[in-house]
Amino acid sequence: MTTQKVTPINGNSLRGHLETMVLSSLEQSDAHGFEILRRLEKAGCGALKMKEGSLYPALYRLEKSGLIKSRWEKCETNRPGPRRRIYKLTSKGKRRLQQGREEWVQFVSVVGQIVGAPA
Amino acid sequence: MTTQKVTPINGNSLRGHLETMVLSSLEQSDAHGFEILRRLEKAGCGALKMKEGSLYPALYRLEKSGLIKSRWEKCETNRPGPRRRIYKLTSKGKRRLQQGREEWVQFVSVVGQIVGAPA
DNA sequence: GCATGTATTTAGACAGGCTAGGTACTAAAT
């Protein structure tokens, strides 16, 4: 009974928002892919399941557009595991994030009004 | 100066929301495709540009799923122009609309929190 | 060795909104 049906947010509805989400998650601090995944999953409260296969291509696109920059982190810095690629917002990326937020607000406003759900 | 730059809501961000929008626009009253387009465009305040090439396939999918039903309207009923296909929500469609609204609220809540834009 | 957890990468599938046309009917203009 208490099976708390959390309808997962699927890929379609994420389209066009994922990149802003990634940029936003990098605002607090630089991070590598897996860490971004963890941040988003945590913030998504179980409803959000972004996959590696979505994230890494997105990161590639973002870097290609100059919105983020990456550097490799050596793994000898007192931690186990493989190498990590650390991503960082560029100033261009910060501006885009601002823009993405404005677009998000407009998107919510417009679609929300049509869908007519009580905000 | 007063060029009110309305960034149009593009196809990607509409993904996965369009069907709920269509269902919602049919709630007030039955309508044919063009009328749905007008309703959405009007509600979108200029920011929303849904195309026929998106709507008609969506209507087809919705009908195939039993969420809407259509009937042809003869054109001799005191109006000019070609025949129209009038769409109507089924009870299954009404239930789906409810579900779509719940999912919308959740979507806005989750993504909104991540994007961090002031709601 | 082998399994496990962490981390990255990629090929290919797939969905669905968009482009860009086409069809058809009516009325008004030429």
Next chain:
DNA sequence: ATTTAGTACCTAGCCTGTCTAAATACATGC
């Protein structure tokens, strides 16, 4: 009569971006 314009519908094929599913690599523990 023919053209033009407005309304209405339909569709083939494109394109983008998320997902599936697998491979690779490194370190630790059994």
